[in-house]
Amino acid sequence: MKRVYIAETLVDGRMIVDLLHEEGIPALLFQQNGQGALGELPVTCPEVWIRRNSDFESAVCLIENFDAMIDPEAILFCEGCGENNPGNFEICWQCNQPLQGNDDSLTPEAVSFLHA
Secondary structure, three states, rough: OOOEEEEOOOOOOHHHHHHHHHHOEEEEEEOOOOOOOOOOOOOOEEEEEEHHHHHHHHHHHHHHHHHHOOOOOOOOOOOOOOOEEEEEOEOOOOOEEOOHHHOOOOHHHHHHHHHH
16 A cells, blocks of 8 residues: 555545546545644644555556646636636536536636736
């Protein structure tokens, strides 16, 4: 077994484990409760481990590609109500309609240019 990812949150860790499972790479999530005991105890972040060492390169590649796809500074326009949504949203915060992929996303600079 090898550790392939240290997540900032439990949700991030669970998403990575699910991604790996979808690609046929058995993975486990450790330290799931490490952030719940804040205070005097040291904080331990969730860790994603793969079962087969031979999957290490593939797992790291998948995680890097997944991280590269997410651009939280991009803006998605909702086709239903026209509202701006952060690039990492899948559903419009205003009308709950599913958002189209990054085809319609703009960087903050492009939005400033359009509204100038």
